[in-house]
Amino acid sequence: MTVTGGASTEWVRRRNTALVLRELRQGGAGSRAELASRTGLAKATVGAIVADLTAGGVVSEDDSAPAPERPARGRPSRPVVLLGGSLVGLGLELNVDYVAAVLLDVSGDVLRHETRPVDGGDPVEVLSALVTEVVPPEAAPRLVGAVLAVPGLVGGDDRTVAWAPNLDVDGAGLAERIAALLGPDCPVRIANDADCAAYAEAHHGAATDTDSLLYLTGTVGIGAGIVSAGELVRGGTGFAGEVGHVPIGEPQAPCGCGRRGCWEASIGLHAMLRAVGLPELGTPVATAQAVAERAAVDADVRAGLDHLGHDVGLGLAVLAAVLDPSVVVLGGYFVPLGELVLDRARAVLDERLVDPLTRPELRVGALGIEAAALGAAERAFAPILAGEVELPV
Template identity: 40%
Template sequence: MTYRPSRSRPPGGAAPTGPATLRRANLSLVLRELREHTSLSRAEIAQATGLHRATVSNLMAELLERRLVREVGVEHVGAIGRPRRAVALHGAHVGALGMEINVDYIAVHGTDLSGRSLVERRVVHDAMGSGPDSAVRRLGLVAKEAVEAMRRAGAVPTGIAVAVPGLVDVTRGVVTLAPNLHWRDLPLAEQLSSILGPRSVPVWVDNDANLAALAEYTSGVAAGTPHLVYLTGEVGVGGGIISGGELLRGADGFSGEVGHLRVDPNGDRCGCGRIGCWETKVGLAALVRAAMPEQAYGLPGMPVPDPGERVADIAQGLASGDRRMMTAVAQVGEWLGLGGSILANLFNPRVIVIGGYFASLAQWLLPHAQDQLQRLVVAAPAAQCRFVASTLGFGAASRGAASMVVNHIIDDPTTILDSLRRPAPY
């Protein structure tokens, strides 16, 4: 399933036109068609895109030169007639690096244009406690290591996208507000580019839940579902909303801050400064505080472990019948269902995909959550909304970030030769 991002016009007028712009658009059209299929002949591409066969042949010559497609064999159609040379998406030399920085870790997913996974890792890091300057420096170090690993695998990175749990001005690459990181108005794209050096590749920044929703829509457990909501299961809780096959961003690009729905006026204070936000009921910090209070986030002298280790400890306790942990998870499940019902009533999704720690503990959480969802959705049972657990784990946002880079490449294939001819930036 290929995500087709909505295209925005430049400020002040219509999209630019001209031969170069038209050629870029046609190259992108051909690549998107090939992305949907294992291989196609030039005639099949012409038929699918509506382009003239001579135009397709001309475009194909350029894509072959850029090594974005490759010829994969000869197809014979009928008993007689000329054989057709089939082509397929290639781009094994073109890299895309996706990253996520969250409260307690940095995740990396590097891929190439053909979808080959080149690097995948998660690094424990106290981004909340270290402050923005230290966190960005560590992010830059991890990025350099990932870029070098991709180069050793034969792919030159052509872009880096970073997922952040907060409000992001995507156009400028500025983190407007990330409450759980204590970041405000941080020019992350500019700072990371400065760390990587003057010849570094383009850097983009986006909200973690938006990018995770993109990953789920393109390659996750509910791939291709045109109406879905993705929920992060981190210390904070965010939402990415796919409506009609498009990512719903809102007027200013700040939609999806579902973790800050006020569900309990008498509840705890949230990292955003407000009282009773949904993430204070269902975030990983809330669960750890209830299930393992001696290991709660923010305790003096308590090291920051990998979130997966915390969740594994809770899962082990649940499997052994630990009463305190079972009570804590049941409460989180009920609050998860309550908040999910609000989203179902607002957006009428077919599925609510739960990621992060939610997915790891799905067998214990979902019975409680689904019961609440069915009880509180106004249109039930006609709405047929259900929770499903992601299979992408804590790496969903970094995978979506890599997909974002691939989409930029597909949008403008003419940048490929220029970027690959540049000297190594690191």
């Protein structure tokens, strides 16, 4: 029922153009006739839309077509293909110890991906330098937008950081500072990092086959992103998915926040390290990598991870009952541990869920540290692919 305002005939064209773009992205290249039958539009309409897109340099006729199983008879088709680099979305991540940028193609390819440590400098300065490097001036006019992922609470206007306890930045001017680097025509929005990572796994990662997803990321803290019916669930103040300090872990585990039973106190990075008796390394993922290697030869480590899996399952049982996701993706430090943790978590879920038939599939994230930036880039495309916005041609 989210219907914005009045619609006119130009609006119809925008929507149908978006429909064709989505079809090309998801279903791959195809002739006009094929696109017409795939989208349900009339052949003439597809022809007009393709002509527009060709003029705008967004698609072209793929002459180098391999024509694999060409039908024996009839005029040969001229497949239409998305033009790489014609439209790009910029995804940024501003985190405590690193920044990242992903430049994403309209066809879904990652054109560039860069990560930089912050190393005590001003994170926004480091990010700004990265932006000017990743987005060369000639690419700026083809930018459909930029989305900046931050570990914090984002205001309802998608432009301000309302609360980011670990990040020492000026939440009010952040979007403007990035926008200044990208020119006046590039819309800049801010989003939550866990939300972006969830979006990335849903579109490019481990959960492209569902639209009902819970993403759980483990570092020192625990965060979640919720995707329901293909849309992010953000809550009334954008705080949805802040599950780190929810009392759904081992009830007695003391947490740094002063309470007991916080999930983070049971399955945060430090709790995991206590359970296996191993030291922390440079990053959570590197730490977990070392733990996984050690587990191969050390039964005590395996037992510790099994216990971790128990606590993961305990909390997921609550979240799964509330949200009923089809898939749960675990990211962050959970990725290297994989089945060492998930196996037990699945067993706990089966035990605790009322109807085990609704048990979500547990998977490990397919994207690395770039998940949030990639999801941010994908979100930059969302208005275009929904037909809500004019193409920047």
